[in-house]
Amino acid sequence: KQEVTQIPAALSVPEGENLVLNCSFTDSAIYNLQWFRQDPGKGLTSLLLIQSSQREQTSGRLNASLDKSSGRSTLYIAASQPGDSATYLCAVPGSARQLTFGSGTQLTVLP
Amino acid sequence: EAGVAQSPRYKIIEKRQSVAFWCNPISGHATLYWYQQILGQGPKLLIQFQNNGVVDDSQLPKDRFSAERLKGVDSTLKIQPAKLEDSAVYLCASLPLGGTPDTQYFGPGTRLTVL
Numbered sequence: 001k002q003e004v005t006q007i008p009a010a011l012s013v014p015e016g017e018n019l020v021l022n023c024s025f026t027d028s029a030i031y032n033l034q035w036f037r038q039d040p041g042k043g044l045t046s047l048l049l050i051q052s053s054q055r056e057q058t059s060g061r062l063n064a065s066l067d068k069s070s071g072r073s074t075l076y077i078a079a080s081q082p083g084d085s086a087t088y089l090c091a092v093p094g095s096a097r098q099l100t101f102g103s104g105t106q107l108t109v110l111p
Numbered sequence: 112e113a114g115v116a117q118s119p120r121y122k123i124i125e126k127r128q129s130v131a132f133w134c135n136p137i138s139g140h141a142t143l144y145w146y147q148q149i150l151g152q153g154p155k156l157l158i159q160f161q162n163n164g165v166v167d168d169s170q171l172p173k174d175r176f177s178a179e180r181l182k183g184v185d186s187t188l189k190i191q192p193a194k195l196e197d198s199a200v201y202l203c204a205s206l207p208l209g210g211t212p213d214t215q216y217f218g219p220g221t222r223l224t225v226l
Binding site for chain 2: 004006009032034041042043044046049089091093097098099101102103104
């Protein structure tokens with residue numbers, strides 16, 4: 001059974017800092033990994049999708065990497081802003097077109 | 112296109128009461144998911160429908176939870192009776208036929224508080 005773990009559970013940084021969020025998964029037989037953002041009272045917004053054949057995916061100040069062999073992914077946020085404050089979730093697909101989520105990292109960027 | 116709609120957005124009930132949530136997926140999406148997200152955790156799949164058939168309900172506490180998607184369009188999730196530990200956000204998501212899991216569209220969720 002796939003298990004997804006995210007560390008840290010919470011992170012608080014001053015504005016402008018670069019930061020890294022970590023995600024690990026137990027079953028490396030995945031075909032992609034997805035990072036989501038969740039704002040309070042709102043649904044999930046997909047940020048980045050990395051296919052298993054890729055090692056990195058970038059969108060603006062966000063860069064996600066994937067190392068299937070070690071079962072790890074990282075989400076790098078450059079020059080953080082208060083608007084980046086949210087919970088970040090990683091998820092991997094399983095059988096029957098389902099997603100298995102990590103428990104998330106709650107990020108607070110202080111002005 | 113309109114997104115996934117859920118109602119109500121918030122619900123507060125006392126334990127042992129009943130509650131129902133409604134989800135209207137994106138038009139034409141064959142697959143519908145209900146997730147439970149407890150505070151501080153990631154979403155956990157409760158039930159998955161393809162059209163009006165159940166694909167997976169292995170994590171649905173069937174002694175108190177039920178869900179239906181009678182016409183293969185909108186869906187309701189019911190809890191009867193509710194327990195304190197059911198306090199969570201209930202997310203609905205939908206997926207077009209043939210879509211991959213990474214293209215799920217999520218609704219805003221219903222936040223349930225059980226007192």
